[in-house]
Amino acid sequence: MTIAARMLSVSLLLLLAACGSPERFAVAPPAISEKTRIAFASVEVRDVSLPSYAAADEIHTQADDGTLTSSSDVLWADAPERAIALELSQNLARLTDRRVASEPWPFEALPDARLEVRFAELVATTGGSFRASGQYFVAVEDGRRERSGLFDLSTPLDPAGGPAAIARARGQLILDLATYIARSGLR
Numbered sequence: 001m002t003i004a005a006r007m008l009s010v011s012l013l014l015l016l017a018a019c020g021s022p023e024r025f026a027v028a029p030p031a032i033s034e035k036t037r038i039a040f041a042s043v044e045v046r047d048v049s050l051p052s053y054a055a056a057d058e059i060h061t062q063a064d065d066g067t068l069t070s071s072s073d074v075l076w077a078d079a080p081e082r083a084i085a086l087e088l089s090q091n092l093a094r095l096t097d098r099r100v101a102s103e104p105w106p107f108e109a110l111p112d113a114r115l116e117v118r119f120a121e122l123v124a125t126t127g128g129s130f131r132a133s134g135q136y137f138v139a140v141e142d143g144r145r146e147r148s149g150l151f152d153l154s155t156p157l158d159p160a161g162g163p164a165a166i167a168r169a170r171g172q173l174i175l176d177l178a179t180y181i182a183r184s185g186l187r
Helices: 003-019 080-096 159-184
Strands: 023-025 042-045 074-076 099-102 113-125 129-140 147-156
Touching: 023 159, 042 080, 080 099, 080 113, 080 159, 113 159, 129 159, 147 159
Parallel strands: 023 074, 042 099, 042 113
Antiparallel strands: 113 129, 129 147
16 A cells, blocks of 8 residues: 555545544633632541542533433543643642642652542532532541531533533633632631
8 A cells, every 4th residue: 555545545534534533522610700718728628529420521401390301422531530620729729829839749759738529419400500519528637637528519501502602601610619618628
């Protein structure tokens, strides 16, 4: 096979693969308008726990009757558990100007606190909101300042905006969650 024929074969394969490719949507970090003080100089964000539908690559929406729908043609750009842990740690770092990183902890000295978040719900609704509920835990080596709390948050989204609007709403919701945890669990 000649070089030109090989190049044509590769080009055709790439073209065919592109025709069936799903759309992937990334979550951009929203702007932060104010800083928040916390009691810890460093915080490790442990892996987050998501419901199975929220941990899937497909972007799900929930109807008023509770039915979840998704399409294999509309995917998150990154694995949701990894992406949300990173979004949470980056938002906390930007909000607090403290050393915050998701696990595994990249520094030699251990963190002052470890944050674990377990989501019971994380979903866009067809009614125009993105909702999250669950529980967070702050673990401290000496055990004296350990705490936990529940969260139940939502942010509006334009249902006509499609997956891009859902991605923007998730970004805002994770920032809202980072702010809530900083103020209620890390002070």
